[in-house]
Amino acid sequence: MIIAIDGPEASGKGTVAKLIAQKYGFLHLDSGLLYRLTGVNLIGQIFQDNAAFVKAAIAAAHQITTDNLDNPPAQARSMQGGIMASKVAVIPEVRNLITVLQQKFAAQQGSAVVDGRDIGTVVFPNADLKFWVIASLESRASRRFADYQAKGKADTLAQVTAAIEARDHRDSTRAASPMKKAQDAHLIDTTKLSIDGVVEAMSAYIDAKLA
Ligand code: C5P
Numbered sequence: 001m002i003i004a005i006d007g008p009e010a011s012g013k014g015t016v017a018k019l020i021a022q023k024y025g026f027l028h029l030d031s032g033l034l035y036r037l038t039g040v041n042l043i044g045q046i047f048q049d050n051a052a053f054v055k056a057a058i059a060a061a062h063q064i065t066t067d068n069l070d071n072p073p074a075q076a077r078s079m080q081g082g083i084m085a086s087k088v089a090v091i092p093e094v095r096n097l098i099t100v101l102q103q104k105f106a107a108q109q110g111s112a113v114v115d116g117r118d119i120g121t122v123v124f125p126n127a128d129l130k131f132w133v134i135a136s137l138e139s140r141a142s143r144r145f146a147d148y149q150a151k152g153k154a155d156t157l158a159q160v161t162a163a164i165e166a167r168d169h170r171d172s173t174r175a176a177s178p179m180k181k182a183q184d185a186h187l188i189d190t191t192k193l194s195i196d197g198v199v200e201a202m203s204a205y206i207d208a209k210l211a
Pocket of ligand 1: 082
């Protein structure tokens with residue numbers, strides 16, 4: 001069984017994807033981490049032009065595997081890691097490589113909860129269940145701001161909000177598999193829900209499917 005959970009940054013999809021996977025004994029694959037690990041390889045490098053950036057991003061994507069995703073470098077989870085991830089994610093060849101990795105992972109494991117931006121639309125268009133998880137910009141920004149503060153980061157709420165807006169724009173306007181709701185995805189707005197509330201709402205759909 002494949003459960004696809006898509007949605008924008010800090011909508012809560014990653015947290016609930018992990019909890020749903022634990023609850024039902026499925027594996028969890030955070031597809032964003034694959035893009036982050038690709039992007040992190042390019043941080044600090046200087047590129048002559050966009051063609052050089054694209055070439056390096058494709059080479060980096062070739063090195064990524066779904067093994068050892070448990071201990072990513074701290075930079076992968078940083079704001080800069082997210083920005084670089086969304087820059088490499090516009091490159092069709094990078095997307096193709098990472099899409100194949102995800103499909104192989106699921107084929108080996110059988111059942112998986114996969115979260116990202118294009119899981120229900122492109123990676124697993126025939127997923128058994130699809131969720132589209134959203135939340136207001138204000139609540140997403142304050143959640144992300146709290147995460148960064150807990151990690152001792154100095155980014156202000158205004159900077160975090162601007163970074164989320166920029167990433168939403170890049171993710172939803174790119175030509176290659178833009179972030180969007182699959183037509184058959186169940187919409188869950190987490191703005192006013194606790195994490196437990198989101199897990200409960202999703203479980204109702206999953207239990208009905210499993211019954
Ligand atoms: O989910 P996360 O914030 O870790 O994703 C980082 C970036 O990776 C996203 O902003 C997006 O550009 C890219 N991504 C994607 N497709 C996915 C998952 C992530 O394009 N399935």
